[in-house]
Amino acid sequence: MPHTDTPPSGHATDLALLLTLSTLWGASYTFIRIGVETIPPLTFIAARTLIAATLLLLWMRSRNVRMPRDRRVWMRFGVQALLNSVVPFTLIAWAERSVGASLATILNSTSPVMVFVATAFITRHEPVSLRKLIGVIAGFVGTCLVIGPSALDGLGGQLVPQLAIVAATACYAGAAIYGRSFKGLHPAAPATGSLLVGALVLTPASLLVDHPWALQPSVRSLMALVALAAFxxxxxxxxxxRLIQTLGAIGTTAQAYLRVPIGVAIGVVFLGESLPSSAWIGLASVVVGVAAMSMPGSAIQVRRV
Incomplete structure (x- = not known):
């Protein structure tokens, strides 16, 4: 029998998965920066989506999880591909050639703010509480404190690439909200479907623009590509x-905050980097913010106009 329904939710499991997701996406900035050293951004992202889609498709077949055949579902996969991979992946890969990783992280961590505003005043697809609002604000302030105010020194210096990251972040916010429309499907189905559509869009563009057969990527860049695609x-x-269905859009985007201290910790342990003096206060603020955004239960509702 094919799997079609969403796995049961448990708060401890959801938090563990949120931490895992934050770690995986926190590492992606490093993988991208290494990858685009010798692979053009468009080809790098095309290969990323193609490899990831193939791996997920093979896993689904090994578990007898079938892809939907409804044309309308595949059209929604196409929208999700644009919002969650094709556009933001390409923009961030291009921007990271000139924008520092710390500033890129801060700019990219505004997705919970965008999701909260869109949910409160436009889509209204899930309850918006005062607790979640406090969580959004606390998480963003904590993100800035963990990385340190000096990371904002370059703000505006590379305006176009920085705006590209903001645009990518807006796409991620839209994807988190739109991802709710796949309720009832196995979580691997929209993941695989959107990546497949993304690969179908990006691969021909890569062939026309970059002529990847003439490239000579380094082993370091290729290893970063494989790690980025697989993990x-x-x-x-x-x-x-999976988390979109259990934590909701606002709760799931909490990973944008949580991956910041994780990324900083990786830098401290493996690269010998030092923490700014504000980091510990920021870390506490991030933890409070993530908890407020992801904890179940009702709270005072934010008044909607």
């Missing part, structure tokens, strides 16, 4: 669509 894309997308 930070295929596995991460499967977790992401």
């Amino acid at each position: 930070s894309t295929a596995l991460a997308f499967a977790i992401y669509f």
Whole structure:
């Protein structure tokens, strides 16, 4: 029998998956920065989506999980592909050639703010509470404190690439909200379907623009590509669509905050980087924010106009 329904939700399991997702996506910035050293951004992202989609498709077949055949569902996969992979992946890969990783992380961490505003005043697809609003604000302030105010020194210096990251973040916010429309499907189905559509769009563009057969990528860049595709894309997308159904759009985007201290910790342990003096206060603020955004239960509702 094919799997079609969403796995049962448990808060402890959801938090563990949220932490895993934050780690996988937190590492993606490093993988991208290494990958685009010798692989053009368009080809790098095309290969990322193609490899990840293939891995997920093979996993689904091994587990006898079938892809839907409804044309309308595949059209929705196409919209999700544009919002969650084709446009933001390409914009971030291009922007990271000139924008520092810390500033890119701060700009990309605004997705919970965008999701909250869109949910409160436009889509209204899930309850918006005062608790969640406090969580959104606390998480963003904590993100800035963990990385340190100095990361904002370059703000505006590379305006176009920075705006590209903001645009990518807006796409992710839209994807988190739109991802709710796949309720009832196995989480791997929209993950695989959207990546397949993304690969079908990006691969021909890569062939026309970059002529990848003439490239000479380094082993370092190729290893980063494989790690990004297998772990930070295929596995991460499967977790992401699962959490969209259990934590909701606002709760799932909490990973945008949580991946910041994780990324900083990786830098401290493996690269010998030092923490700014504000980091510990920021870390506490991030934890409070993530907890407020992802905890179940009702709270005072934000008044909608």
